[in-house]
Amino acid sequence: MKGVREKVAARGLERRFGHLLAVAGVSFEVYEGEVFGLLGPNGAGKTTLVRMLSGVLTPTHGDATVDGASVVREPEQVKARIGYATQEASVYPFLTVRENLEFRAAMYLEGPAAREAVEDALARFGLGGVAGRRAGELSGGWRQRLSIAQAVVHRPRVAFLDEPTTGLDPLARRAVWDLVYAEAARGMSALVTTHYMDEAERCHRVGLIYRGRLVALGTPQALKEQVRARYRFYRIPAGEPGTWRGRPGVVDAWQRGGQTRIVLEPDAPAPPEATPEDPTMEDVFVLKIREEDAHALV
Numbered sequence: 277m278k279g280v281r282e283k284v285a286a287r288g289l290e291r292r293f294g295h296l297l298a299v300a301g302v303s304f305e306v307y308e309g310e311v312f313g314l315l316g317p318n319g320a321g322k323t324t325l326v327r328m329l330s331g332v333l334t335p336t337h338g339d340a341t342v343d344g345a346s347v348v349r350e351p352e353q354v355k356a357r358i359g360y361a362t363q364e365a366s367v368y369p370f371l372t373v374r375e376n377l378e379f380r381a382a383m384y385l386e387g388p389a390a391r392e393a394v395e396d397a398l399a400r401f402g403l404g405g406v407a408g409r410r411a412g413e414l415s416g417g418w419r420q421r422l423s424i425a426q427a428v429v430h431r432p433r434v435a436f437l438d439e440p441t442t443g444l445d446p447l448a449r450r451a452v453w454d455l456v457y458a459e460a461a462r463g464m465s466a467l468v469t470t471h472y473m474d475e476a477e478r479c480h481r482v483g484l485i486y487r488g489r490l491v492a493l494g495t496p497q498a499l500k501e502q503v504r505a506r507y508r509f510y511r512i513p514a515g516e517p518g519t520w521r522g523r524p525g526v527v528d529a530w531q532r533g534g535q536t537r538i539v540l541e542p543d544a545p546a547p548p549e550a551t552p553e554d555p556t557m558e559d560v561f562v563l564k565i566r567e568e569d570a571h572a573l574v
């Protein structure tokens with residue numbers, strides 16, 4: 277269950293690369309046992325933010341505490357306390373599953389404690405049956421399972437998982453989420469980056485990052501309520517989205533399975549053939565980004 281203690285507290289985190297402001301003053305918390313989703317389009321700044329929170333990239337401004345340690349003043353402490361599964365494969369293909377886990381456990385633990393951690397991770401992640409297989413022979417889903425097992429083999433209280441399900445089929449993705457929730461149930465806090473809208477729905481809370489700024493933050497339900505308060509959503513049995521776009525009061529229109537989905541301004545009259553619908557996380561994503569772009573043009 278979600279606790280109340282902050283395990284991650286970012287305060288005005290900023291990172292510049294030359295003239296590029298990759299992360300622009302981001303503040304938020306992740307609580308004990310919480311699964312926090314960081315959502316955003318390509319290049320939004322998710323990985324840069326996670327790298328700062330992991331103590332591997334120094335912020336150009338601001339600070340964050342992660343399991344009590346400051347990423348600016350105590351980055352080594354942060355690295356020792358967290359689990360981090362990067363986007364790049366951190367699994368060694370020529371080592372077996374067990375050897376990969378042993379290698380990672382040895383970075384944090386010694387002797388019997390390391391051996392125990394490896395056995396425990398094999399069991400928790402259902403990897404016992406493939407312990408002797410070379411990691412390079414595993415399917416994508418199993419390799420990702422190993423990658424997460426490695427990241428949390430030392431039982432950190434905070435884990436950063438950067439796009440853990442990219443490229444996996446729906447069943448493998450579901451398995452990864454079950455494992456993340458099993459760790460969270462033991463009290464671990466997880467910050468998970470994703471592009472997938474259905475995955476955002478699985479998180480306790482979601483932060484939407486765009487052009488380096490946190491443009492929305494809340495439970496999936498609360499974010500959907502925010503857009504419901506500002507727009508209206510309809511489905512039209514047939515039709516061509518292009519004929520709706522640009523009409524007065526129409527915010528957006530797109531094709532969906534032979535039907536047209538339209539988003540209207542609150543005071544625009546609904547067409548007679550339209551059926552009201554609930555907003556989705558995709559609506560949140562598209563509309564929040566559209567609002568940001570509109571502000572940027574002003």
Ligand SMILES: Nc1ncnc2c1ncn2[C@@H]1O[C@H](COP(=O)(O)OP(=O)(O)OP(=O)(O)O)[C@@H](O)[C@H]1O
Binds near residue numbers: 293296323
């Ligand atoms: N080391 C670096 N030097 C220069 N620019 C960088 C560096 N790392 C990231 N950037 C830039 O910072 C911006 C944010 O990149 P980042 O990788 O954090 O985005 P992202 O949201 O993780 O994207 P994706 O979803 O594609 O992984 C991009 O414009 C990227 O080109």
